[in-house]
Amino acid sequence: MKKLFIFLTTAVSIFLLAACSSNTDARNLLEQPIKKDATTMGTYIQVTVYDKGKEKAVEEALKIAEKYDDWISVDKAGSVIAEINDKAGLQPVKVNSDIYELIKLGYNYSAKNMGYDITIGPLSKLWNIGFPDARKPEQAEINAVLPLINHQFLEFDEQKSTVYLSQKGAKLDLGSIAKGYTAMKMVEYLKNNGVTTGIVDLGSSSIYVIGQSPRNGGDPWTIAIKDPNDPEKSQLGILKARDQHVNTSGIYERYLEVDGHRYSHILNPKTGFPFDNDIASITLLISGEDASNGDGLSTMIYALGTKKGYEYVQTLENVQAVFVDKDSKVYITEGLKDQFELTNDNYKMGKIDDLK
Structure with a gap:
């Protein structure tokens, strides 16, 4: 039970804000959505759908996550x-x-x-x-x-x-890429079965929003990014998203403290130690259906640090990012100027050109 508690309390980097209201639009959507959840893949998973008559689709989508858990769990x-x-x-x-x-x-x-x-x-x-x-x-x-x-x-x-x-003793570990990939498969299934409006949430660190919010005829979904210095109680800012994937990696999600030093769970395969750079968290906003975008991408960008990670994101299609560094500065890529709002006075917007 202790292991489960750890997972459920650490993956809390992003979450949906007030997804619905009494102003449900004219797309024949439900006032109260179909909502089902499961605990699998080491986390809490929830599927929310606003289309009528899709209870079976929601149940089957959750079974996809359970199936992948059976396939990929190393233990x-x-x-x-x-x-x-x-x-x-x-x-x-x-x-x-x-x-x-x-x-x-x-x-x-x-x-x-x-x-x-x-x-x-x-x-x-x-x-x-x-x-x-x-x-x-x-x-x-x-x-x-x-x-x-x-x-x-x-x-x-x-x-x-x-x-x-080919090497005896070598071991695969898909933990850093499996959730985002599985979420994409769940979204694919839901769309193929007529879902136009909904949310697939894997542990709050990997969220897919399907279509647009049911508010006011189709506002963007509003997604809160948690404060990496106070993830249980405070948010950093909000993102607006339509039919996109939001994925966050951060040093606070899972860590080990030894002699006053905090070691992140994101390990450097070259040194054998957790990466120790200037990033507190990184949130990616991803468009399109590319299966390779998601958890693995955010892990790789995290490894680069803020400056190089920002520059790398700029070379990618359909990907934008919010970087938060350990000096409480926030850097957003160009495509997010109209989609991100900083809501926490403890942080300041930074200029990427100021970083070395």
């Missing part, structure tokens, strides 16, 4: 990822098309060599941040697992639909 006996890890250096494992695609996306991110590696499993297990037995490993322990982290150990056979970790 769940019989999961696909556990089997791949157990057979590392021994033999390939046949996987279904969904898992094949997800692992391949993680591999493609890793191949950019920008601070993300899908084979970080041996290191994340060593630290185990977010779990009751989290600890700071000895340097010798870290040195022992670093050679096991290399996405090039992954071998794919598209014809046979197999995935193989």
